[in-house]
Amino acid sequence: MAGSRRVPEGPAPDPAVQKLRIRYAKRGRMRFTSTRDFQRALERAVRRAGLPMAYSGGFHPHPKISYANAAPTGAASEAEYVEISLTRVVDPAAVAPVLDASLPEGLDVIEVVDAADLPGALADRLQGSVWGMRFLAARGEAWDAEGMARAVASFLAVPELHVPRMMKKGPRDLDVRAAVLDLAVADTLVPGVEADPDGGDVVLLASLLHTTPTVRPEEVWTALRQVSGLDLPRPVSTRLRQGPVVDGTVAETLDDGSV
Known part of the structure; x- marks a missing residue:
């Protein structure tokens, strides 16, 4: 102008x-x-x-x-x-x-x-995460570490497990099973997760691919409840590692090039 x-x-x-x-x-x-x-x-x-x-x-x-x-x-x-x-x-x-x-x-x-x-x-490099999912023991619960292990086995045995998530454009089904590289009950104390195994706490270790959208520990919990029929309490989740996925395992992001 x-x-x-x-x-x-x-x-x-x-x-x-x-x-x-x-x-x-x-x-x-x-x-x-x-x-x-x-x-x-x-x-x-x-x-x-x-x-x-x-x-x-x-x-x-x-x-x-x-x-x-x-x-x-x-x-x-x-x-x-x-x-x-x-x-x-x-x-x-x-x-x-x-x-x-x-x-x-x-x-x-x-x-x-x-x-x-x-x-x-x-x-x-941020291709996957390892999460520690701490399930707090509470009086009257109908599950324990063995029950959780059975729930995990049922989860891993199925090819698909869909859980809804509310998105901006409405609900969307996520295939939680496709994002899970590994899921197991921890048999030892996990650094970074404040759990009391003697008091009945159970910790799951979940290795998750970073899909689009990313599957969260909360959706793994929902899928476990769905496949097992157990009234599992909402876990307290801690991300323990995040990095590239090598041979099905989540490596450390700050590794110097061996991955």
Whole structure:
């Protein structure tokens, strides 16, 4: 338009020279934080830690942070991942404690590595998850570890198990069985899952493919109730591992290339 002037966008942002891949945990009450809540907490933590963040250009620059496949709100996790881009090369090992100290208790940084040392994009490596599903014992329950094992055997014996999920466009049937790589009753204490086997708690280990849409532990629980006829209580679920699927097994995302 004649007479109009282009508003300058300001100086170009400094380029990103390093990308860090971060593994963090959601523990305790922090399992109820939403993805957006975590994003705000991480951006504040990055500023407090004084990291040289890279920013996008334009009128509204934002920090270059990539989030991938967050656990559902209400689920704990020992294996959440995020990537941040920096304008200066730093020591990843030195970043971990500083960033962890800047996050709220229960959002805990476990490991930080240079993404250049790892194969593939982060999102491409998150092909499956291992979940610990803790079923709390309660008075009068009609199930135990042996009953749960029978329910698991019934689940694995069928080719399909459909469970409805309400989507934006209405209900949709998900084939839960197709997403399950493995399902078993844990016979030992599982690190990351606070269970009391002596008090009657039962923990299932569920290895799930990341299908579209992703099948959640809650839908595995629903399918188990369906196939077994047991009135199983809703489990407390914790993601224990997340990464590439190799020979039917979920590997660790931060492995250095052997997978």
